[in-house]
Amino acid sequence: RVPCAAPVANSPSWYCLLILPFVLFFKEDDEMANNHPYAHAYKTLESEGKEYAYFSLPALGDERVERLPYSIRILLESVLRNCDEFKVTKADVEKLLNWKETSTAGVEIPYKPGRVLLQDFTGVPAVVDLAAMRDAMQRLGGDPQKINPLCPVDLVIDHSVQVDVARSAEALARNQEIEFDRNKERFAFLKWATKAFDNMLIVPPGSGIVHQVNLEYLARGVLEKDGVVYPDSLVGTDSHTTMIDGLGICGWGVGGIEAESVMLGQPISMVVPEVVGYELTGRLREPATATDLVLTITENLRKLGVVGKFVEFYGDGVACLSIADRATIANMAPEQGATMSFFPCDQVTLAYYRQTGRDEARVRLIEKYMESQEFLRNDGASKVEYSTTLSLDLGSVVPCVSGPKRPHDRIEVTKLKEDFDACMTAPGGFKGFGIPEDHRGRTASFTFDGKDYTLKHGDVVIAAITSCTNTSNPDVMVAAALLARNARARGLTTLPYIKTSLSPGSGVVTEYLSDSGLLGDMEALGFNVAGYGCMTCIGNSGDLDPSVANAIDAADIVASAVLSGNRNFEGRVHPQTRANYLASPPLVVAYALAGTVRIDFDNEPIGNDTEGKPVFLRDIWPSNAAVAETVANHLNPDMFRKVYGSIQQGTERWNSLASAEGALYQWDPESTYINNPPFFSSMNLDPKPRGAVHGARCLALLGSSITTDHISPAGRIAKNSAAAAYLQSRGVAPADFNTYGARRGHDEVMARGTFSNIRLRNLAATSPGPVSVHVPSGEEAMVCDVAFRYRNENTPVIVVGGADYGAGSSRDWAAKGPYLLGVRCVIAESFERIHRSNLVGMGIVPLQFKSDENAKSIGLTGKELFDIHLPETLSPGMDITVTTDTGKSFATRLRFDTAVELTYYHHGGILHYVLRQLLGSA
Numbered sequence: 021r022v023p024c025a026a027p028v029a030n031s032p033s034w035y036c037l038l039i040l041p042f043v044l045f046f047k048e049d050d051e052m053a054n055n056h057p058y059a060h061a062y063k064t065l066e067s068e069g070k071e072y073a074y075f076s077l078p079a080l081g082d083e084r085v086e087r088l089p090y091s092i093r094i095l096l097e098s099v100l101r102n103c104d105e106f107k108v109t110k111a112d113v114e115k116l117l118n119w120k121e122t123s124t125a126g127v128e129i130p131y132k133p134g135r136v137l138l139q140d141f142t143g144v145p146a147v148v149d150l151a152a153m154r155d156a157m158q159r160l161g162g163d164p165q166k167i168n169p170l171c172p173v174d175l176v177i178d179h180s181v182q183v184d185v186a187r188s189a190e191a192l193a194r195n196q197e198i199e200f201d202r203n204k205e206r207f208a209f210l211k212w213a214t215k216a217f218d219n220m221l222i223v224p225p226g227s228g229i230v231h232q233v234n235l236e237y238l239a240r241g242v243l244e245k246d247g248v249v250y251p252d253s254l255v256g257t258d259s260h261t262t263m264i265d266g267l268g269i270c271g272w273g274v275g276g277i278e279a280e281s282v283m284l285g286q287p288i289s290m291v292v293p294e295v296v297g298y299e300l301t302g303r304l305r306e307p308a309t310a311t312d313l314v315l316t317i318t319e320n321l322r323k324l325g326v327v328g329k330f331v332e333f334y335g336d337g338v339a340c341l342s343i344a345d346r347a348t349i350a351n352m353a354p355e356q357g358a359t360m361s362f363f364p365c366d367q368v369t370l371a372y373y374r375q376t377g378r379d380e381a382r383v384r385l386i387e388k389y390m391e392s393q394e395f396l397r398n399d400g401a402s403k404v405e406y407s408t409t410l411s412l413d414l415g416s417v418v419p420c421v422s423g424p425k426r427p428h429d430r431i432e433v434t435k436l437k438e439d440f441d442a443c444m445t446a447p448g449g450f451k452g453f454g455i456p457e458d459h460r461g462r463t464a465s466f467t468f469d470g471k472d473y474t475l476k477h478g479d480v481v482i483a484a485i486t487s488c489t490n491t492s493n494p495d496v497m498v499a500a501a502l503l504a505r506n507a508r509a510r511g512l513t514t515l516p517y518i519k520t521s522l523s524p525g526s527g528v529v530t531e532y533l534s535d536s537g538l539l540g541d542m543e544a545l546g547f548n549v550a551g552y553g554c555m556t557c558i559g560n561s562g563d564l565d566p567s568v569a570n571a572i573d574a575a576d577i578v579a580s581a582v583l584s585g586n587r588n589f590e591g592r593v594h595p596q597t598r599a600n601y602l603a604s605p606p607l608v609v610a611y612a613l614a615g616t617v618r619i620d621f622d623n624e625p626i627g628n629d630t631e632g633k634p635v636f637l638r639d640i641w642p643s644n645a646a647v648a649e650t651v652a653n654h655l656n657p658d659m660f661r662k663v664y665g666s667i668q669q670g671t672e673r674w675n676s677l678a679s680a681e682g683a684l685y686q687w688d689p690e691s692t693y694i695n696n697p698p699f700f701s702s703m704n705l706d707p708k709p710r711g712a713v714h715g716a717r718c719l720a721l722l723g724s725s726i727t728t729d730h731i732s733p734a735g736r737i738a739k740n741s742a743a744a745a746y747l748q749s750r751g752v753a754p755a756d757f758n759t760y761g762a763r764r765g766h767d768e769v770m771a772r773g774t775f776s777n778i779r780l781r782n783l784a785a786t787s788p789g790p791v792s793v794h795v796p797s798g799e800e801a802m803v804c805d806v807a808f809r810y811r812n813e814n815t816p817v818i819v820v821g822g823a824d825y826g827a828g829s830s831r832d833w834a835a836k837g838p839y840l841l842g843v844r845c846v847i848a849e850s851f852e853r854i855h856r857s858n859l860v861g862m863g864i865v866p867l868q869f870k871s872d873e874n875a876k877s878i879g880l881t882g883k884e885l886f887d888i889h890l891p892e893t894l895s896p897g898m899d900i901t902v903t904t905d906t907g908k909s910f911a912t913r914l915r916f917d918t919a920v921e922l923t924y925y926h927h928g929g930i931l932h933y934v935l936r937q938l939l940g941s942a
Contacts, residue, residue, distance in 0.1 A: 057103050057110050065249075065392050067385040072249045075101040077393055084117045087405045089295040089332045090364035090395060092119050094251050094270045095131060097393065101250055102132050107287055115292060122292045123407060126897070128918040130287035134243045134253045135172040136279050137271070139230040141179040141558070141734060141761040142257035144206055145832065146276040147213045148697060148765045150283070151685040153935055156700035162939045164683055169219040169283040174238050175210065176223040176230035179734075179761055181553040183484070183562040186521045187546040195551045196226050200673050202758050205693040206765060211679035224670035228552045230256075231263040232488040232525030235347055236376050237664040239267055241386035249389055255279055255288065259354040259830040259854060260586060263488060266347030267372065268365030268395075273354065273854055276832035277861035281934050289920035293359060295330040296321075297406030300337030302415040306644050309496050310345040311584065311604030313414065314352050314489070315422045315430050321356035322428040324410060328853050331361045332406070334399055337414045338363065343372035344493035351489045352586050354828070355427040359853060364397035365390050377660035423588050423601035424580075425450050426725070433607065437618045440478050440599065444578065450725065453578050453598060464575035466567045468517040475571045475579070476616070481564060482581035482597055483518055483612035484556035485547060485605045488525040490584040494651045497529055500605035501538035502642035502650065504545050507613055510640060511630035513545060514612045517568050520546035523555040527663040528655075536654040545609065557585035559735035560759065561594045572596050582611040589727045589828060590779035592735065610637055692750050694765040698840075699931065705939060707927045713844045713865075713888035716816040719792055719807055720775055721784040721875060721882030724822030728834040728855060730777045731826070732770065734761035741790075742772040742802045764833055767840060774837030775803035784882025795883050807841035817841065818886055820875050821848035826855025835862040845888050847902065847912060849874050856915055863929040865890065866915035867900055878910050894922050 056062060063076040077085050077097060088096065096116040102108045112129045115122045138146060154164040181199040185191040200207070207225065214222050223233060240252040252269045255261065259273035274288070282288060298321075304313060321331060331353070333346075341349075346363040353361035363369075365386075373383045390396045419433040424443060429450060431439045439451075444460055446452030455477070464475045475481075490496050507513075514520055522542055524530055530549060533539040542548075554560065561581070563569070572579050573596070581588075581597035588600035601617060611617060614626050625634035669675075680686055687696045722730075737743050737757040746768060747757055760776075763769040775782075776790045785791045785800055792806035793799070801809075810817050819838065825848035826834060835858035838846070845865040859866045865888065869875075884904035896916050903909045916922050927933035 057105055058100055058113070061100060065388055067388045068381045072244070072385070073247050074249050074389065074392065082117055086394070086403045088116070088119055089297070089330070089404055089406060090397065091270060091295060091330045091332050091360060091362045092116060093393070093395060094253060095129070097251060098132055098253065099129060101248070102287070119292060120405060123294045126917065127292045128289055128920070129292055131290050132287045133255045133270075133282060134250065135174065136169070136283055137230065137234055137238070137254050137256035137258070137261055138173065138175040138279070139179050139258050140175065140177040140206065140210070141764060142276045142830070142832065143175040144209065144765040145836075146257060146280050147210065148694060149276070149280055149699070149931060150217065152697050152700050153931065154684055155696065156703055156935060157938065158684065160703075160705060160939055166938045167284065168217055170285040171219060171283065173220045173283055174223070174234070175220065176227065176233050177207070177210070177225040178227070178229045178553040179558055179560070180206070180225060181551040181555060182560040182759070183519065183521045183523070183550050183555050186519050186548065186550055186562070187516070188548060189543070191521070191548045191550045199225060199551070202756070203762060204677065205691055206762065207674070208677055208679045209685075209694050209765065211677060212681070212685060215679070215681065216683055216685070221668070223667060224674040226552055226671055227667050228527065229488040229491070229525035229554055230258060231260050231351065232492040234264055235267060235492055236526055236528065236660060237667065239264060239269055241269070241373060241382065242389050249385070251395070255282055257830060257832070259828070260351050260488070262353035262360055263347050263351035263492070265353065265360050265362040266343055266350035268363060268369045270360065270362065272360050273830035275830055275835065275854055275858035275861055277835070277930055278857055281930050284934050284938070286934055289918045291328070291917055293328060293330045294407035295332050296324070296326055296358075297404070297409040298331050298333050299335035299409060299411040300333055300341070300414055301335050301411065302337055302413045303340040304414045304417055307419055307641050308417045309419070309499065309604045309606065310341075310348045310493055311490055311496055312420050313345070313417050314349045315420050315602065316417050317349055317412065318352050318356045318422070318428045319430040320410065320412065321358060326356060326358040327850075329358055329407070331356065331358045333361070333363050334397070334402070334404070335411070336399070338397070339366070339368065340414065342495070343368060344495065348489055348493050352427065355586060365395055366397040375657055377657035377664070419604075419607065421582070421601040421603040421607065424599035425588060425590050427587055427602055434620065434622055436601075437620050440617055443599070444477060455578065459576065462575045462577065464571035464577055466571040468565060468567050473515070473517060475568070475575070475577050477578045478580055478599065478618040479577070479616050480518055480582055480611055480614070481568055481572070481579045482556065482561055482583070482594060483514070483520045483608050484523070484561065484581070484583040484585070485608050486521070486523045486555050486583055487557035487585040489586045490605050491523070491525040491529055494532060494655055495647055496605045497533070498536070498538065498650045499642055499647050500609050501533055501536070501542050502646055503606045503609050503640055504547065505538060505541040506640035506642065507609070508541050508544050510635050512613050512627045512635060515615050516546070517565060518546070518612055518615065519561070519564060520612055521550040521556060522547040523550050524552055527552060528659050531659040531663065532651070532655045536650050538650070545612065547609070556583050556593060557587065558761065559592050559594070564594070564596060569596055580617045582608050582617065584608050587828065589729050591733065591777050592729045595735070595738070595778055606641070692747060692752055692766055692769065693763060695767055697767040699929070700935065703928075703932055703935070705936065707932065707936070710890070710926055711892070712890045713816050713818070713886070716818045716844060716886040716888065717795055717810055718784060718820055718882040718884065718886065719810070719817040719841065719843060720782045720803060720819050721880065722819065722821040722825075723781065723783065724849065725824045725827055726821050727828035728826055728831040729828055730775070730780050731834040732760065732774055732831050732837045733777045734829070734831070735759055737763070737773070738778065741776050742804050743769050743776065746772050767836075770833050770837055771840040772804045774841055782882075793882070804841060811842045816844045818845045818847065818888070819843055820880060820882065821846065822874060823849040824852055825850065826852045828852070830854040832858050832861070835859045835864060839864060851915060860916060860921045860924055861930040863925055865925070867902070867912035868915050869912055870910070873910060878908060880904075880908070884908070894925075896922065
């Protein structure tokens with residue numbers, strides 16, 4: 021607080037006008053404290069000569085607080101502070117104080133995160149929805165300005181840049197130029213948003229990856245509003261928002277639909293989560309890295325089963341991990357299956373704020389607040405209780421990769437060659453390619469830059485140091501660069517046709533690699549900086565050279581990609597790389613040098629030196645001491661201040677980009693990037709009644725682990741796809757198709773992109789790929805074309821899936837797309853958390869098979885007519901009967917998990933509910 025003093029003698033008349041708002045502020049502040057249901061918890065703290073108010077958990081005087089996991093304490097603070105006996109009640113506070121019991125009882129609470137984080141692939145459709153809601157608000161007689169973010173919203177443009185150019189000193193400049201030319205419409209739309217909406221910050225393209233920028237720059241530690249300080253917390257429209265959990269800040273991914281409701285002041289209705297305590301002991305041993313650790317943890321947590329749960333780390337091993345190491349682990353919480361993988365704040369956290377150039381006064385406030393709230397981790401005196409625990413000795417971690425199709429299928433590096441060979445002839449699946457035995461030895465000859473090469477199964481064609489998961493970690497980045505230096509010194513190089521690239525998550529990486537002189541060693545092996553964005557990790561890997569691509573296709577080669585990313589689902593990294601392995605940055609360099617994943621590094625040389633002598637990986641692998649010395653000598657806070665001091669200014673291209681004006685967006689009917697979606701066009705003040713679904717056809721009968729990449733791809737638009745046909749009908753040339761992710765602002769493109777992944781397998785169809793069956797005629801066609809045909813016949817459609825339906829990215833178009841195709845219900849063995857929430861947000865009914873049943877055991881073929889017997893009165897988790905015209909009947913569980921979700925459903929979706937609430941009709 022600013023001390024309130026009387027005007028000094030001879031002060032100008034305007035002095036009183038300046039003082040008056042402060043007097044009123046303190047009066048309102050005191051009134052809030054006195055009227056709050058927990059007024060006795062309203063305390064003050066002093067930092068750097070200023071006084072701040074906060075709601076104190078210790079002041080509750082409740083011994084249950086010290087037994088709560090730290091992550092639950094942060095939820096408790098939010099519920100306590102926002103308690104108004106309307107949206108948030110004292111009963112909600114009690115639910116969290118009584119966490120040990122309520123976490124196993126499906127009890128829900130309202131939670132208000134402090135801010136929202138967006139990236140452009142999910143941010144553009146979110147802003148499109150807000151613009152469309154403003155139009156609807158005006159049409160229905162309301163005030164369009166009510167559609168405005170009420171909390172800070174940060175949007176980082178990082179998903180648009182692609183690896184169009186690689187292995188060149190011109191790669192960065194050319195890729196950024198191409199990115200801007202492709203995405204001018206989208207970028208201009210976002211520039212309009214910064215002027216049309218309050219509380220919205222947009223970080224221009226070329227600045228870095230959203231989660232690394234969040235970690236190094238956007239993270240506040242504590243937030244302040246109306247004189248009250250509280251923990252920084254957030255939700256983001258990217259599932260890897262969890263990376264910030266490594267900094268002791270609660271954050272997780274939600275669908276864009278849910279994020280929009282948070283922006284508009286709605287609390288998240290969430291079930292009180294169980295918390296798994298994960299004890300870490302000891303320390304990592306050479307040559308293991310933080311990447312090897314996160315892949316090991318991911319495998320362990322997937323085996324345990326932590327969907328819908330928080331994971332919280334403790335133990336003496338935690339103190340041995342840097343914030344970069346912790347952030348690497350937290351980043352992959354979605355792959356682990358957890359809502360969050362949380363590291364409570366400690367002295368290492370506070371040191372990181374200083375190392376990254378944060379203001380010292382801000383760091384001291386964070387420290388004072390965390391101490392006052394007892395949020396600082398203290399394992400020695402801890403009374404924390406967990407739902408269940410598991411333990412890992414860090415010294416047991418060994419070098420490993422994950423793949424070839426899922427991030428939790430971990431393989432020790434020493435066993436990768438054996439594992440790949442086993443996958444070759446194994447039946448098609450997560451660990452099989454289904455290659456006939458007599459095709460194992462197939463090769464393909466091709467010419468690249470005038471030289472002849474032979475491509476074999478397992479050969480590497482993409483090697484990418486990419487993704488915030490690893491590029492935020494100086495230790496593994498420097499290890500990769502030192503490995504490159506050592507390899508270069510021995511005369512080793514990479515094959516020129518391998519698409520090697522380096523896409524750092526922030527400019528700080530380039531700063532310390534340049535300062536240490538290591539960037540040149542990376543470039544000598546083809547790892548030139550290609551851009552500052554997600555790039556290969558999100559599937560923006562660009563085209564392979566035609567000679568390589570043709571060779572793969574001609575001999576049906578199982579080509580490999582090795583990347584330091586977090587996802588490797590089928591068809592995600594590149595449509596022509598069937599074997600995709602996640603690895604640490606130094607291992608990416610190693611496999612690029614080897615040119616194949618079919619190598620035993622312990623017993624086979626990685627290459628020969630200039631004298632023809634064999635060189636093994638152990639000969640060039642850098643020591644931990646060398647890595648630590650390089651980081652200590654060449655990374656400092658001034659680098660962060662330099663990079664982030666000008667990050668909001670943007671480039672000349674960005675600043676010169678013209679954009680629209682006004683509160684209402686002027687939609688361009690000729691645009692193929694931005695379109696007014698139909699979600700609100702026919703909406704009325706009163707919701708239409710929802711009822712049973714009769715005579716539905718199955719649009720797709722799918723297996724297990726169907727990801728959001730299968731449902732709504734983000735990568736390049738194939739030339740033979742339905743979306744391509746639509747774009748060509750609008751005059752768009754194939755060279756300008758761009759990616760599905762870049763087209764998410766246009767509903768017509770995205771509807772046609774739904775279920776268009778080339779690796780999709782509809783079990784009801786005879787043809788592989790993204791096809792469906794129009795049952796009455798028996799004709800097979802693209803999924804969207806069959807859906808449109810059913811829509812014209814007034815036939816509702818459903819989707820039937822297996823376990824882990826909707827795994828992967830927090831992609832709202834994986835729910836919006838099915839909605840536009842007329843999908844009324846999805847029946848699956850289990851749902852990933854975010855996707856189920858997105859289905860609810862779009863008013864699609866999620867039903868779950870009983871634990872001992874699935875489509876196969878019931879005998880469903882996908883050719884039946886389905887009746888979904890939804891009664892007028894629904895309750896969370898109730899049984900819903902499904903019958904077919906073939907005489908089958910089975911019970912399912914309704915996966916509306918809270919009463920609030922039922923309200924959203926009755927309104928046709930969460931945004932319809934929010935809009936009606938703002939209009940006063942909900």
